[in-house]
Amino acid sequence: ITTAIAVGVSESLGGIVSLTVAVVVFTGIVGSVIAPTLFKVANIHDPVAQGVALGSSAHAMGTAKAIELGEVQGAMSGLSIVVTGIVVVILAPFAQPMIELLFG
Secondary structure: OOHHHHHHHHHHHOOOHHHHHHHHHHHHHHHHHHHHHHHHHOOOOOHHHHHHHHHHHHHHHHHHHHHHHOHHHHHHHHHHHHHHHHHHHHHHHHHHHHHHHHHO
16 A cells, blocks of 8 residues: 555554554565566566556555556556555454454
8 A cells, every 4th residue: 555545544553653654665665676576587477467466565666667567567556556545444444453352
């Protein structure tokens, strides 16, 4: 999810916002840097799969990389950010009781 959504979710769940921001930014950087190599190693050539992977895992930075890879990758990455953001915002409140149960 994007940093803006992550901050809101972190605040609502009682998380550490500064840590959340750092992890989201780190994930975006690492994901966008290693994705092309990972796609080659894992033999992932489908542009839709590449775009969805980058958008849902590496967020805006991943989408920037996806646009470099191609139009389809960029479009699917942008769509994935939106869908992932909506799903997280809807499911996060339901996940909080489970998180508290598992980790105290």
